[in-house]
Amino acid sequence: AQSVTQPDIHITVSEGASLELRCNYSYGATPYLFWYVQSPGQGLQLLLKYFSGDTLVQGIKGFEAEFKRSQSSFNLRKPSVHWSDAAEYFCAVGAGSSNTGKLIFGQGTTLQVKP
């Protein structure tokens, strides 16, 4: 069965420092992978997605992620974190048959940004 693991429940970084949030997935075929951000009072917002092709994916707000099949990973990175990046981050994998659109989410990582 498909699954997603985010090993880090909580991460604290200083503003301006680089960030990497880890995501590992379990899926038999080539996965569809996503990163979402959840801020209080707002819906989940898609940061980026990987379907195929170039394994380094650029997203919004300066985020990028790299798909590594050999490591079953899809880690999210940002070179310089801003205070406004403090939020909950979810990695997700597209699941089920090809036409269901179902997503399986990881446990989430809470990002705290120190001034």
Add this chain to the structure above:
Amino acid sequence: GAVVSQHPSRVICKSGTSVKIECRSLDFQATTMFWYRQFPKQSLMLMATSNEGSKATYEQGVEKDKFLINHASLTLSTLTVTSAHPEDSSFYICSAQIYGTKLYEQYFGPGTRLTVT
């Protein structure tokens, strides 16, 4: 564009009563909507997939008689928690897939906080 709203944003109800949560796509048509449940500091768990004009498909372990889903139009899906109990207290989130777009292109509502006393 692609805005999804939920109403109410938070609701408190007494044990044994029913509560309805609405999910609306404001500026697009959604043939498919998804309902998730999120416990504090935990992941989103898919409860059911709702397709306009047909019965919802529930995930394993989700009681369909307790969580009634109606997707009566291309812009509205409702989740009714029947005979609510304190263990049903949670954060309920819907998402909507734009009709005719790529698979997995979903837009999420801001969520509804349900507290059952």
